[in-house]
Amino acid sequence: MDASHRYDRRTEAHDWLVHLTSGTATYEDGEAFRRWCAASDENALAFVEARALWEALGPAAALRQHGTRGRVRGTARGLHNVRLTRRAFLGGAVAASFAALLMARSDMFSQGSLPDGRGLRTRVGEQKNVVVAPGVSLEMNTDTDISVREHGGIVTGMHLRRGEAVVRIDTTRKDPFVVEVADGRLFSTPGAAFAVRCADDAATVTCLDGQAVLNRDGTNMAVKPSQQVAFDASGIGTAVAVNLDTALAWRNRVLIYDNQPLADVVADINRYRPGRIVITDRALGERRVHARFTLDQMGEVATLIQDAYGAHATNLPGGWVLLS
Known part of the structure; x- marks a missing residue:
């Protein structure tokens, strides 16, 4: 690569850093930035160097502030969209970190009404206990989004859209209560208690008491007390033993x-x-x-x-x- 290409790449990286920390960047800008960094290791390295310069000298001294937005938008067009894994996101992809910053400000993390108008939510850092139906109680962990399933005005189940919750079915409840998590459906008997979690396109079911049966793609798997089953788009794992005090320590x-x-x-x-x-x-x-x-x-x-x-x-x- 010749010197002019290196200079252009550094200039683009500096422009991105200024724009993404300006307070005016949009979600679309974040996606364009992610594509720019993912297009080549050289782009990502240039941004790391720009950030290091920003730390050493301060943004006012190190970066040019004029004309940033138009040039940044122009440099990001036409690049290949390379999908990053969660490990890449957290293990070294500076690009994805700033894309996530913009995404956190977008509608995908809004707290608007669910399509069916019935939902339960906790904010970031919030936990709460809820009685969702007669004989069914929830312990909801932080940043959790649950939609309630009804039939004929009677609550028949729930769908965990995001987050984590412990579901307890009272021994006196007669009607079934179906819990959906990701693309799985969980059936249980009276007296059962289990935790469900859905995050980063992966889900887990952890049984506390009684027995729960996970149905996914027509296959049933029993989850017994102190067992956990994880599943994602690649398939479902085997039931493994877990320490409930550790796995569900968030309840304390x-x-x-x-x-x-x-x-x-x-x-x-x-x-x-x-x-x-x-x-x-x-x-x-x-x-x-x-x-x-x-x-x-x-x-x-x-x-x-x-x-x-x-x-x-x-x-x-x-x-x-x-x-x-």
Whole structure:
């Protein structure tokens, strides 16, 4: 690559950084930026260098502020749309971190009414208990979205659209209560209790008491107490034994992580706090960690991670933190 190409790439990266932190960027800008970075490793590297310069000198000294929006839009057209995995998103793709910042401000995370007009929601960081039907109670975790299924004015089930909840079926309930999560349907008997979770296009069912039967693609799988089954677009896993005190520690306002990649830990923590923590160093994101946080520590969790693992933190407006 000749010097002129390197200069153009750096100029584009600087323009992107100015525009994305200007407060005027749209969701479409974020998608265009994601495509620009995903188009080549050189683009992504140029943005990392631009961010480093921004940290060292400050945006006013390092970046040109004039004419940014029109030029940024022009440079992003015609690039291939490369799909990023969740690990790439959290393990080193700076591009995706800023695309996600814009997405968080878009309608896809709005709290408007559900199409059927009946829904239950919790905000980021909020938990609550709800009686959804006679003999059916829910413990809803943070950032959870549930639509209620009715037939003839009677609640017959629910659809977990996003988030996490514990469902308890009273021993006195006679009518069935069907729980939909992702593309699976969960049937249970009176006295059963189970947790369902749906995040990042993957779902899990964890049984606490009684027995639940997961039906997916015409196949039934029984989930017994202290077992968990995970499934996604690639298929359904086998039932595995889990420690309920660890897996469902959020019910006690505690998060426990046992030998998990830091990228996955941060992805989960982001559900409990405003803004977002993004790991921009792949090696840091792949480090296996053992950690325990209380929900009261969410405001300082980025600092705790920084101190524990020697990471460098870049603080952005709105609770966004880049760790490298």
